[in-house]
Amino acid sequence: xxxxxxxxxxxxxxxxxxxxxxxxxxxxxxxxxxxxxxxxxxxxxxxxxxxxxxxxxxxxxxxxxxxxxxxxxxxxxxxxxxxxxxxxxxxxxxxxxxxxxxxxxxxxxxxxxxxxxxxxxxxxxxxxxxxxxxxxxxxxxxxxxxxxxxxxxxxxxxxxxxxxxxxxxxxxxxxxxxxxxxxxxxxxxxxxxxxxxxxxxxxxxxxxxxxxxxxxxxxxxxxxxxxxxxxxxxxxxxxx
Amino acid sequence: xxxxxxxxxxxxxxxxxxxxxxxxxxxxxxxxxxxxxxxxxxxxxxxxxxxxxxxxxxxxxxxxxxxxxxxxxxxxxxxxxxxxxxxxxxxxxxxxxxxxxxxxxxxxxxxxxxxxxxxxxxxxxxxxxxxxxxxxxxxxxxxxxxxxxxxxxxxxxxxxxxxxxxxxxxxxxxxxxxxxxxxxxxxxxxxxxxxxxxxxxxxxxxxxxxxxxxxxxxxxxxxxxxxxxxxxxxxxxxxxxxxxxxxxxxxxxxxxxxxxxxxxxxxxxxxxxxxxxxxxxxxxxxxxxx
Numbered sequence: 001x002x003x004x005x006x007x008x009x010x011x012x013x014x015x016x017x018x019x020x021x022x023x024x025x026x027x028x029x030x031x032x033x034x035x036x037x038x039x040x041x042x043x044x045x046x047x048x049x050x051x052x053x054x055x056x057x058x059x060x061x062x063x064x065x066x067x068x069x070x071x072x073x074x075x076x077x078x079x080x081x082x083x084x085x086x087x088x089x090x091x092x093x094x095x096x097x098x099x100x101x102x103x104x105x106x107x108x109x110x111x112x113x114x115x116x117x118x119x120x121x122x123x124x125x126x127x128x129x130x131x132x133x134x135x136x137x138x139x140x141x142x143x144x145x146x147x148x149x150x151x152x153x154x155x156x157x158x159x160x161x162x163x164x165x166x167x168x169x170x171x172x173x174x175x176x177x178x179x180x181x182x183x184x185x186x187x188x189x190x191x192x193x194x195x196x197x198x199x200x201x202x203x204x205x206x207x208x209x210x211x212x213x214x215x216x217x218x219x220x221x222x223x224x225x226x227x228x229x230x231x232x233x234x235x236x237x238x239x240x
Numbered sequence: 241x242x243x244x245x246x247x248x249x250x251x252x253x254x255x256x257x258x259x260x261x262x263x264x265x266x267x268x269x270x271x272x273x274x275x276x277x278x279x280x281x282x283x284x285x286x287x288x289x290x291x292x293x294x295x296x297x298x299x300x301x302x303x304x305x306x307x308x309x310x311x312x313x314x315x316x317x318x319x320x321x322x323x324x325x326x327x328x329x330x331x332x333x334x335x336x337x338x339x340x341x342x343x344x345x346x347x348x349x350x351x352x353x354x355x356x357x358x359x360x361x362x363x364x365x366x367x368x369x370x371x372x373x374x375x376x377x378x379x380x381x382x383x384x385x386x387x388x389x390x391x392x393x394x395x396x397x398x399x400x401x402x403x404x405x406x407x408x409x410x411x412x413x414x415x416x417x418x419x420x421x422x423x424x425x426x427x428x429x430x431x432x433x434x435x436x437x438x439x440x441x442x443x444x445x446x447x448x449x450x451x452x453x454x455x456x457x458x459x460x461x462x463x464x465x466x467x468x469x470x471x472x473x474x475x476x477x478x479x480x481x482x483x484x485x486x487x488x489x490x491x492x493x494x495x496x497x498x499x500x501x502x503x504x505x506x507x508x509x510x511x512x513x514x515x516x517x518x519x520x521x522x523x524x525x526x527x528x529x530x
Contacts, residue, residue, distance in 0.1 A: 060431055062427060062431055077431070077432070078428070078431050084424050084425050086425055086443050086446075086447065087425075087447065087523050088447055088449070088521075088523050089446070089523075097432045097442075098432040098433035098438075127523060127524070145432075
């Protein structure tokens with residue numbers, strides 16, 4: 001472990017140092033330094049191919065970095081782009097996936113389903129759910145473990161616009177209540193500004209730009225929002 | 241505005257080439273997929289086609305169009321069944337089924353275990369797949385003389401033959417089903433802390449069950465098929481033996497009885513797997529199209 005990580009800040013939930021991940025000749029991450037404080041909601045923006053999902057997979061422990069250092073909390077969960085439910089398990093069993101089988105687990109799973117508004121679907125089969133419902137089950141599955149780090153990999157990308165708005169509200173509420181550190185990977189600038197405490201922009205495998213979002217919640221689209229949005233879009237190469 | 245008035249005046253059966261060509265007729269769309277039929281009707285249709293065949297057979301016999309000696313009439317077949325049942329046909333069927341079942345359980349267990357190893361691990365696949373794919377193409381009936389030389393003429397070569405025949409379909413389907421389980425779901429399960437035996441038992445195995453049951457279907461039908469071959473080995477009972485004997489003495493009516501017994505066995509085997517599917521795959525019920 002390097003000196004940098006030894007003097008580690010106790011308030012951090014994620015700490016990466018010179019993280020590199022290469023696919024063939026192409027570096028997806030090229031010396032990335034990212035720190036996320038406990039309870040902080042960070043949105044990660046970037047064009048496609050900028051290494052967003054690669055970073056998330058490294059943080060989740062689904063992939064190993066080629067070099068660099070990486071510290072994450074032990075309890076961390078992922079909500080993927082697709083729900084990725086186990087079709088042969090009932091909804092509440094999907095939420096309890098990997099937990100020990102006890103009546104307490106079942107109660108916790110049904111409680112988590114209640115938080116996403118699906119308590120009545122606890123005994124349904126995943127294949128009977130709509131896309132938005134299935135993604136809410138995936139969210140309940142991620143929250144039931146009370147993670148210290150919640151990783152969201154474009155969890156709303158496959159949803160329709162109305163469901164997406166509801167899901168964003170739900171995530172904002174749940175994260176405020178449970179208080180995990182959150183990394184939301186997205187390419188929707190407005191979504192990032194609505195939800196995050198800080199927006200981080202990934203460019204060619206390292207941090208290109210970052211900005212704190214000091215607006216009070218619940219956030220509304222106003223002058224401050226519009227100017228931040230314009231700023232981020234121009235950093236992403238979209239001039240309006 | 242005026243167009244609306246035209247539409248109201250025109251009512252339903254408006255001519256196609258009238259003086260209002262911009263008027264678009266609205267219809268309720270035809271539903272292409274018919275609603276699923278009731279259960280009793282579906283069973284009825286299933287029974288109908290064999291019944292029609294039977295009727296045709298009976299009519300041909302009645303008209304004396306069946307070549308005597310080579311094709312028995314339904315009446316002779318029924319009579320032969322009567323004789324066979326009075327000579328302990330149930331016992332023979334029982335003997336044959338226990339032999340087939342014994343061989344099948346060994347073959348299915350073996351095929352499943354090998355398929356499990358080959359489907360779950362690269363090393364397993366590299367080790368087992370090539371030899372099994374080679375052996376698979378050997379016609380097992382051709383191995384009977386070899387089995388007799390190796391194992392004598394007791395029950396052993398018969399069980400071995402049936403086991404061999406039933407191993408391959410189970411192996412291939414198990415390995416393929418395990419390999420085809422959605423990797424994304426497996427990865428998600430891993431990220432939620434499932435691994436090793438628990439991952440296989442809770443995620444990979446249930447999701448590969450449809451494929452496993454396909455393998456079981458093939459193995460079931462092969463087990464009765466192999467029975468005919470197995471019972472040529474120094475047997476003095478069983479339905480395979482019965483057919484072999486009748487064939488030698490050109491007793492077509494007995495061969496026909498054998499065919500009917502086999503048909504019934506095949507049908508009940510299929511029914512058995514359907515019941516298992518229904519019980520083991522409740523999560524698939526009613527969501528075929530989505």
